[in-house]
Amino acid sequence: MxxxxxxxxxxxxxxxxxxxxxxxxxxxxxxxxxxxxxxxxxxxxxxxxxxxxxxxxxxxxxxxxxxxxxxxxxxxxxxxxxxxNRVTGVVNTSGINLNVRSGPGTSYSIVDQVADGTKVTIRCQIKGETVTGTYGTSNLWDQIGEGKYVSDTYVYTGSDGQVAPTCAP
Structure with a gap:
């Protein structure tokens, strides 16, 4: 405890x-x-x-x-x-699955996929590769699990900026 x-x-x-x-x-x-x-x-x-x-x-x-x-x-x-103070968001990809990467960029390997409309818990956020998605262009990536990252541009959080703590390096 x-x-x-x-x-x-x-x-x-x-x-x-x-x-x-x-x-x-x-x-x-x-x-x-x-x-x-x-x-x-x-x-x-x-x-x-x-x-x-x-x-x-x-x-x-x-x-x-x-x-x-x-x-x-x-x-x-x-x-x-x-x-x-866990932060959640909802994946919005207009019907397709969102690739989950091993790091904050598209050059990292795909380790999973998340379906459109899925509620995800954002453990922390980190700056990485700049990506354009449903919610604009950003270099902010959301860690949704250990070694699992998605671009914040596909996650609705109600904010255009960082909403969770910065991930430890």
Missing amino acids: AMTADRVIYSQSCGRTNDSKLITYTKGTNGTQVDSMVAPPMSEGLAIINNSLYVSFESGAKPYLSGGKYPLYHLYYSPLGSFI
Whole structure:
């Protein structure tokens, strides 16, 4: 468990092969859940250090983390602001799927696709290649998952500028 001024964050492990959940509650609301976030399997503890949320894992988690879809060992972190004050947007591509890239530019490999109309959570934003899309021309890219970036020009956030914290280099 970790706490901020107004939130309580719990880690819920769901076994060796299932993703864990990080669940946020607002303090003083008799257990009203505010949000949740997926974390790698076998989460064990939480800490907030230098405005980042760190998740530690059981010692037996190594085979599931380092050899699986999560390239890490015992520690995982997310900028606290991107977890506590999560920003969402809606993909608008006029009916086609949006390519998700491994970095902030079209020269990065395609790692996934997001369907038009999908609500995405923007973890952080970073400047990269300038792209023209549904909402104009910009060099702002949205990180929607670990190693997953989409051009902000295809995501409706209600703003023309940056709406989430800057991604750590």
